Amino acid sequence: MKRIQTLLLLLTGALNGFSQTQPAPETYNFTVTQAVEYAYAHQNAIVNANLDIKSAEYKVKETTGIGLPQISGQATFTDYLKIPTQLLPGELAGRPAGTFIPVQFGVKYNSNLSVTANQILFNGSYLVGLKASKTYKELSARSYQRTKIEANVNVTKAYYQVLVNNEQLRLLDANITQLKQQVDQTTAQNKQGFVEKIDVDRIVVQYNNLLTTRENTIRLLALNYQLLKFQMGMPIEYNLTLVDKLTDVNLQNDVAELGADTSFYRRRIEYNLQETQKRLNELDLKNKKTQFLPTLSANASYAASYQNNSFGSLYSNNFPSAYVGLTLSVPIFNGLQRENQVKQSKITVLKSQNDLVNLKNSLNLEASQANVNFINGLQSLNNQKQSQALAQEVLRVAKIKYQQGVGSSIEVTQAQTALEDADNKYIQGLYDALISKVDLDKAYGRIQ
Template sequence: MRKIAITLMCSFVLLKGMAQQAPPNKQTHNFSLQDCINYAYEHQDSVKNAKLDILSADQKVRETKGQGLPQVNGSISFQDFLKAPATVGPNFLSGAPIDPNAPLIQFPFGAVKYNNTYAIQASQLLFSGTFLVGLQAVKTYKELSERNLNRSRIQTNIAVTKAYYQVLVSNEQVKLLDANINQLKQQVNETTQQNKQGFVEKIDVDRLNVQYNNLVTNRDNVQRALTLNYAMLKFQMGMPIGDELMLTDKLSDINLESAALENSVDTTFYRNRIEYQLLETNKKLNELDVKAKKADLLPSIAAVGGYSAVFQENHTRYLYNHMYPSSYIGLNINIPIFSGFQRDARVKQSQFEVQKSQNMLNNAKNGLTLQATAARVSFVNSLNSLNNQKRNQALANEVLRVSKIKYGQGVGSSLEVTQAQTALETSDNEYIQALYDALINKVNLDQAYGRIK
C-alpha cells in the first residue's frame, strides 16, 4: 500500500491549488479508457500547445519562403533646411585663371531649403545557397514540432492510462472491503447473539468489533481516496473537475498476460520510441546546419530596381511645380572571398555537433534497450507477484471459512477466527498492491517498447 499512498499524496499536491466549485453546466461522461485518452488529446493543455507549435512552424515555413519572393520597400522623406549647407571651391566665376593657392569661396548656390523625396526599391533573390538550405531546414523544423506533438500525446496517454487504472484498482479495493465488512458484520451479529446466550465470552465480541470498526474506517478512507483519484484522472484529461465521470472499462477487460509476449524478439523497437526519433530529427537539423555554413561560401545574386521622385524649391508654394525623377535596374552579386578562416571554423563547429548527435543516438539506443529490459523484468515480476497474491487470497478465504466452521463446532477458538480474518485483510491489501504494480508496469512496458502512439 506504500506506493498507492505515495501516489495519492502526489495527487493531492497537484490538485490542492485547483479546487473549485462545480460549474452550473457540469456534464456527465461515460468513458472507456480510449475515450478518456481521446478526450485528453483534445483538451489537455500540453497537447493543445504542441498543436499550436505546429501552426507556428507552418508560419515559419511561410516566413522562410518569403525570402525568395520579391522584396518591395517604399520611403518618403521631407527636409526643411533651416540653414542650407554651403558649397565651397575655387573662384572660377571671375574668369581669371584659377590660383590653387587662393582661398576658397562660398558659392551662392547649394542645397535648396525644401526637399521632398519619394522612392520605391525592389529586389528579387535569384540565387542563394543559404536560402535553399534554409527551405530544407524549416521543413525539418516542422517535422520536429510534429514529433513534439506526438511526444505530448504519448505523455498524456501514459498519464491518463495510469490514472484510469488507479481508479479501477481503488474501485476493486472498495469492493473487497465491502465484502469483508459484510461477512464480518454477520460474524459480529452471530457472536453477539452467542454471547447473550452465554456460549462465548464478551472479549470475543469486542475483538470482532475492533476489526469491524477498523475495516469501516479503512473503507471510508479508501472511498475518499477514490474521489481524489477521479479528480486526478479528470485533471490529466483536461476535464473540468466538477464534471461527472463514469468509467465503463473493467479490470477483467485488461489482458496482462499478452503484454509480456509482444515485441519480445524485436531488436529494433528503439526506433519506435519518440525520444529516439527526436534525436534523429535533431541530427538532421545539425547536418543541414553544416550545409548552410558551407553554402555561405557560394555567391548570392539578386536583381534590384528602384524609382524615385524629388521635389526641390526654396518656397513651399512652388515646391511641387517641378519633379526630378530617377530610376535604375541592376544586379547585386555578393562573392565571399576571405573572412579570416571564420567560415571554415563555423563549418567545423557544426560538423562536431553532427558527431555529438550521432553519439547521443548511440547512447539513446543502449539506454532505451536497457530501459526496455528493466521494464520487462519489472512487469514479469509484478505479474508473478499478482498471480501469487491471487492464490494467497484464495487460501486466506479458505482458512477463514474452515476457522469459522471449527469455531462454530466448538473445536476452534475465536482468536483463530480473528487471525484468519486479519490474514484475509492482509492478503486483500497485498493483492491490491500487486494488481496496481502489474497495471503500472504494463504501461511502463508498453512505453519502453514504443507501443504507445
C-alpha cells in the first residue's frame, strides 16, 4: 500500500512538473480593426491567395522565358557489337549481275557531343501570351483582394456577434439582480402572511428561467468566441479579449450620401474581377487570330563526332560539324479549324461583356437592398430601444402598485416577461443593425 502511495505521489509530481513546463496560451487584446489585420496575416484562405500571387509571378517569368534563347546539349555513345552490313551490287567487283557483296561500313565505337540553340524572332502567340500572363497575375492579385474582403466581413460580423452576446449577458445580469431582490422580498412577505405562496412560485419560476437563459448565453458566447478565432485564423486555445464596445460602432445613417455615388460598383472587387476576366477572353481571341501569322525562329548547332575501333583512342579523332539557320513557318490551311476557333472566342468575349452588364445591375440591386435593410434595421433598433424603456417603466409601476396592495403579482409577472421580451427584441435588433451596416459597407465597396 505504501509503495502504491509513493508511486502516486511521484506520478502527481511528474504531471505537475510537466504542466508547469507547458507554455501558457497566448493572449490578445484586439479592436475589430486589429482582429481584421490579424486575419489578413493568419487566415488560411488569405495566405493561400497570397501564395497564388507568387505563383502567378513565376508564371509570368516562365512565359517570358519562352522568348529567351533555348539551349540544349546532347551526348551519345554507341558500341556496335555487330557493325551493320550493307549489300553492294556485285557488278562493282566484276561479279555476275544480280549478286551482292556484303560490306561493313563504320567503326565499333561512336560518340557524339552536340549543342543546339533556338531563338524566337517573331511569334504572335508568344507576344499575346506575355500580355495574358501579366493579366493573369492581375487576376490573382484581385482574387487575393476579394479573399481579404470576405475575411474582413466575416471577422467583423463575428466580432459584433460577440459584442451583442456580451450586451445580452449584461441585460440578463441586470434582470437577474432585480428579480432576485423581488424574490427575496416576496418570500419575506409570504412568511409574514402578506402574499400567497403562488405569488412566490411565479417569481421563482421566472428567476430560474432567467438563470437558465444566462447559462445558455454563456455557452453561446464561448462558441461565438471560437467562431471569431476561426474566422481570424487564430488557434482556438488562444485567449482573446475584445477592446471595442458597442458604443464605438458608428451606426450613423449616411444612406443619402451613399446613394449619390453612382459609380460605386467600380470599387467592387467582383466587378474588377469580371473586367479582368473579360480582358483575358479578349487576349484569347487575339491569340487565336495570331495563329494566321507566320512564325520565324533562328537556330544553330555545333556537334563533335568521334569514331574509332579502339575505345581507348575513341576521343583522339574529332569530326566536327556546325550550322546556323532560320526557320519560317507559314500556316496555309488546316481545315478551317482556326477560323472556327476565332468565332468561338468572339462569342466568349460577347458573353463576358453581357456578364459585365448583368453584374453591374446585380451590384446596383444589392446596394439598394442593403440600403433598405440598413434603414429598416436602424428604425427597428430605435423602436426596440423605446419599447425596452417602456417595458422597464411598466415593470417599475407594476412593482410599486403590487407593494402598495393595489396591484397583483400577475401584473408584475407579466411586466417582467414583457421586459425580457423587449430585451430579446432589442438584442436581435442590435445585431441586425450591425450586420446590415457591414453589408452596406460591402455593397458600396467601402471594405477593401
